[in-house]
Amino acid sequence: MNHLDIDGLAKRYRSGVTALNGISLSIGPGVLGLLGPNGAGKSTLMRIVATVMKPTSGSVRWNGTDVVAQPGALRAELGYLPQDCGVYPNLSAREFLQYVAALKGLAARRSAQAIDVLLEQLNLTAAANRPLGGFSGGMKQRVGIAQALLGDPQVAIVDEPTVGLDPEERARFRELITGISGERIVILSTHIVSDVETIAERVVMIAAGTVIGDGPPERLAAELAGRTFEGLVSPAELDAFRSRYVVTSALRRRDGVLVRVCGHEVPAGFSVVAPSLEEAYLLKVRESRAA
């Protein structure tokens, strides 16, 4: 069974910024969602695992082989979508994917079929022969996703894959990822909680280069059981309310503002509700900042 082991991974830049602070994770097949605020260290972690950046210390092992020392062991089975993935603007989507297929060492016939399938799955068939320079941001992102999934990689690392996608395309992407997991490892980073809570079997929350939460999404949400409350306040009270509680949502209605908060005590007039993963995430990030 495929296994990726991250042990004591740290990354410190020359400027003195610490991006990762000794992260350890053991990752098996399935979809792992990385959640964290901007600047938490998600992309640094993914770059290191994708072998395009070297850590200051620590190791990444793919089925026992240290990929920091021997990156080739993982690269042969890797699909990677960088956060700021680019394309050659004067190539068509098909030509670009053919190029990436050759970089990955895929045979021409096999890759031609795979490219057709991916173009279809990502709703790009009609635009496949148009220059990429004329594509919208969302379309380019889908080409980026296609190149990452090309060649049936055993490890797919996708950094902020749903940026720029409309709701329909996001749903299509989630279906695609669900379909390809199984014996493969898919690591998906995002700060959009709904992207991971439906498809990830495991969610790792990161803040300031440290793991602050790790487990199945329902268990992470359940950790907050009995600490999430909902109630109605007047619009005038809302600001004062925000200063006393961790407000996770505020929905304006005719009769006031329906507020959900997290905390250790029940605000007057509020009732206990089932917590969501987003609330668990927000609370953990707040607590880590306070710490």
Added chain:
Amino acid sequence: MSAVLAIAGADFLERVRRFTFLVTVAASLYAGYLWLPDPHAGYATVIIDDHRGLYTSAFMGYGTAILTATFLSLIGFFLVRGAVERDRDLHTDGIVGASPVGRFAFLTGKFLSNLFVLCTVAAIAFAAAMLMQLLRGEERSFDLLAYLAPFAFVTVPAMALVAAIAIAFDVVPFLRGVLGGVAYFIAVWNPMLVIPLATSKNFSKPPPADPLGMYAVINSMHRATVAQFPRERGMDVDIGGAPAVNLGAPFIYHGMHWTFGLLAERAVWMLIAFALVAAVAPLFDRFCRDATGAKRERWSFDVARLIPNAGPLRVFRAEFALLVNGAGWWWLLGAAVLAVLTGVMPIGNVEKVVLPIALIWPLERLSALGSRERRWNVADILNATPGYAMSTLLVHWMAGSALGAGICAGFIVRLFASGYALGALACIAVVAAMSAAALAFGTLTGARRAFEAAYLVLWYLGPVNDVPQVNFAAAPLTAPAMLCAIAGAVAAAGVVTATLARAASSRR
């Protein structure tokens, strides 16, 4: 191998589908037209012992090989350099970095792409030569082999060398920028061209090395001329465009006899090109950021702080900061030293040494004018701001001019102080023209290399080699009024061109 070809193919297609490549193709056709002028045009490009060549297929073919060896080896370098850096600019570096493709395979693919681009441009020049033979009509019999042989044996190895050197300059960190362009021009291209001819003792003995194949072709033409006109001494060869006055009957050239030794010599240069790519491959970081990560903040001095941050000067100050910030301490120190030296050194030394250096020093900063908005992808943000009008281009130009004038400050002050105001104005006009030309080239092409290449050639001919018509370092003292007029016209044309190009691009 398929990965190498795929890298070469994708990179080649990406480049030849750009509008700028179409411009290059048009320029190649025009160069081919100019290189093979009408017999009564009043000039000839290859003159040997006062004879020009009859326009046979062999003369046209081998003559075009000389054209590509001399000019395409220079312009072509600037055309193809940056093949590796482009993946960083287009953010495709992460995809390459995470793929299993090796360093040498990737660089070989990029090298082949460079070679394909250069050979395509050269092939167009050869096609133009074929057409010119038919148009000029001096010799009707057409020999395709007389075109193919010089293309294959002279041009392709020469272009392979240029393609490989461009890869090496992309990979070695300190050669990636403008410094690399200057280094190639002075330390690589010039010796490759000059040394074989200079060391052949007027064709009496072969040179130690002939990387571009120039000596072999010219020597062959020379022997053909001497054989047909034995009374001539056979010492004078003029390449590049000289007045065709009092020329004798044209010599008839039938081409080179390619011996095994000659072919082996050309093949060796191909191998050297491949070896160069292999040699620099270990230096290629494979787009992998090392454990040290981002660069350490280096010492710098914010020169723009010297400009008041108030009123209409605010935009100028910001533009000046964009030009200067990011320059290394060594660059700022060099600029300051030059500003002082141009004012205190003996005037003869200033004109011949210090001022030429002062006129190349700002090239690295000025060549970004007009293109940095596209490069850093901020054009749309800027276009949407109310303050970013066409008049901002004028501020770009003024900031560039001020930077250039600052580096020559000592010279300008000195001329003003000695009552030679026209000379001082001429010097200011020169840097204003340089800034405007950079702005125009940058706005038109969206890149900095076109200006770098064009300015380097002009600077090399004028301030360095003292070609009187273009020596804009000497003219403030010798012909200030004419320099003021010409540089002023160039500055105005540059600003107008940049304005029109910006207006056209904002409408797209």
